Amino acid sequence: MAFQDLLDQVGGLGRFQILQMVFLCISSLIVYPHILLENFTAAVPGHRCWVHILDNDTDSANGTGTLSEDTLLRISIPLDSNLRPEKCRRFLLPQWQLLHLNGTFPNMSDLDTEPCVDGWVYDQSSFSSTVVTEWDLVCESQSLKSMAKFLFMAGMLVGSIIYGHLSDRWLAESARWLMITNKPEEGLKELRKAAHKNGRKNAGDALTMEVVRSILQEELEAAQTKPSVFDLFRTPNLRKSVCLLSFVRFANFMSFFGLILHLQYIGSNVFLFQVLFGAVNLPANYVAFLALNHLGRQVSQTLFMFLLGVSILAITFVPQEIQTLRVALSTLGIAVSSMALMCSFAHGNELVPTIVRVTASGFMGIASNIGAALAPLLMILTVYSPHLPWIIYGVCSILAGLVVPLLPETRNKPLPDSIQDVEKERKGSRKAKQEDTSIKVTQF
CATH class of the missing domain: 1.20.1250.20 (MFS general substrate transporter like domains)
Structure with a gap:
């Protein structure tokens, strides 16, 4: 309670403390969006395997020119358990027999499939480009996306350890901490600074080292051990x-x-x-x-x-x-x-x-x-x-x-x-x- 008496004299919550909180809020506003950025820059859009008969730019890909895109997709990409096109596999060969099945979904596990050896086609309705589409971080490579986020967050961990010691301390030190760690002169200086900014100049000037030592005698004796x-x-x-x-x-x-x-x-x-x-x-x-x-x-x-x-x-x-x-x-x-x-x-x-x-x-x-x-x-x-x-x-x-x-x-x-x-x-x-x-x- 001894330090609390000193703090009450210079102003427990005044302009000085409010300014410190404002500076900290500005720092947080600058840093925080970078953490959330990967929700957009690393978003995973809808995707499927690239297939020659459907995605080749030449006119010869669809020989007859009469088959719709949905039809070509049906004979090229198998369906998953939710009856949606698979994201990571395609048929080894076009399955033309599937054209004659009206609304039925046969067992496709017996049909030969292969991974997306020619790449992927991405849905660009929400995101025109992300790091996922740029480097194909899907299917077998999807864990690399998690690793990238892990490295980013691990960088925050390392940075918090290193720059906690290397920071220039542009915010004022805690006067309580300075005094308890056997730095009473610096603590007194911070108390006077807080008193002046809080409009209590007379109270700050009245604070002397003798006053501080008499009030915090027990704490300062305990502070001899670092x-x-x-x-x-x-x-x-x-x-x-x-x-x-x-x-x-x-x-x-x-x-x-x-x-x-x-x-x-x-x-x-x-x-x-x-x-x-x-x-x-x-x-x-x-x-x-x-x-x-x-x-x-x-x-x-x-x-x-x-x-x-x-x-x-x-x-x-x-x-x-x-x-x-x-x-x-x-x-x-x-x-x-x-x-x-x-x-x-x-x-x-x-x-x-x-x-x-x-x-x-x-x-x-x-x-x-x-x-x-x-x-x-x-x-x-x-x-x-x-x-x-x-x-x-x-x-x-x-x-x-x-x-x-x-x-x-x-x-x-x-x-x-x-x-x-x-x-x-x-x-x-x-x-x-x-x-x-x-x-x-x-x-x-």
């Missing part, structure tokens, strides 16, 4: 919190990016999905804000992660023909995923002490980006079952919801500044529960 990433795992309570929070972030990011990076697996109209997914985020964040204030951190995250898992599993078993229901379920999934993510960020910041909060955020960020990178990679499993990746997304979300109650509730509690604060608070809460239990027992 924290490291290993400090996250030395004590049992902090280790438990970091590991569980990392798993929740991992599952949340994997499910979230599984939805937004594979719009075509959900439905055919990717433009509609993109608009809906973008529009639902703002009200979703407001709902998360209300839930955090009224339900608390534990209940909110558990509820949203369960809803995310259930909505993804429901999408898996809803037929493609029922597009309205698939749109509703996927939009719900994106909404609750955003809600759960907001709750997870708030919960994580309140569980981890200030002295290692930046380190913990980086560690949990790595776990998040691993989940985001695995999301497209799991799509390779569609060669075994089209439902398998979605089942994994849904199950992981539900498991994450189950582990959230193992974390302590932090609503209306002060932020811990040191690792000792975390350990003492948990011991104190356990002791209080034991005392409450003994009181209840003695009443009967």
Whole structure:
């Protein structure tokens, strides 16, 4: 609570803090569209094998000139289980006998077929050209599309690790973090800067190093030891919190990016999905804000992660023909995923002490980006079952919801500044529960 007193003097939420949030929002607006770009640049249009009798540009391809395109397609391309033209195989020779079958569909498994050795013909009604049509990333090569998305997301993972250290820190440092990490002079400078921008110049000028040291005496003494990433795992309570929070972030990011990076697996109209997914985020964040204030951190995250898992599993078993229901379920999934993510960020910041909060955020960020990178990679499993990746997304979300109650509730509690604060608070809460239990027992 000592630092909170200093923060109240310079302005807890003023122009200074708002400007920082605006700069962060601008950065997110620039970066985020690049992640979603592959829904359009790597879209997979409808396709079938190129066949000489149908797609040759010369007039001699159709000798009689009387056969329609549908007829030529029928004798050249076999039908799949849904009675639609196969995407990856063609008849070895034109099957002229199929012309005499009026509305019947014989067993075509006995007819000789071959892969698309001469390439593919793509439907250009929605996308005139994509990287898929450019490099034929379909059929046997469809896994390369997932690999490309994986490499993109893996680049985000590597970049978050490297550029977190190489950044020029154009945003102001956290004054709380600077002081807790034994940099009181720099922290005092940031506090004065915040006070001036918040219109509290007199309060900023009144702050001196002596005042700061007297208020933060205990915290500054604890800051003599420089924290490291290993400090996250030395004590049992902090280790438990970091590991569980990392798993929740991992599952949340994997499910979230599984939805937004594979719009075509959900439905055919990717433009509609993109608009809906973008529009639902703002009200979703407001709902998360209300839930955090009224339900608390534990209940909110558990509820949203369960809803995310259930909505993804429901999408898996809803037929493609029922597009309205698939749109509703996927939009719900994106909404609750955003809600759960907001709750997870708030919960994580309140569980981890200030002295290692930046380190913990980086560690949990790595776990998040691993989940985001695995999301497209799991799509390779569609060669075994089209439902398998979605089942994994849904199950992981539900498991994450189950582990959230193992974390302590932090609503209306002060932020811990040191690792000792975390350990003492948990011991104190356990002791209080034991005392409450003994009181209840003695009443009967």
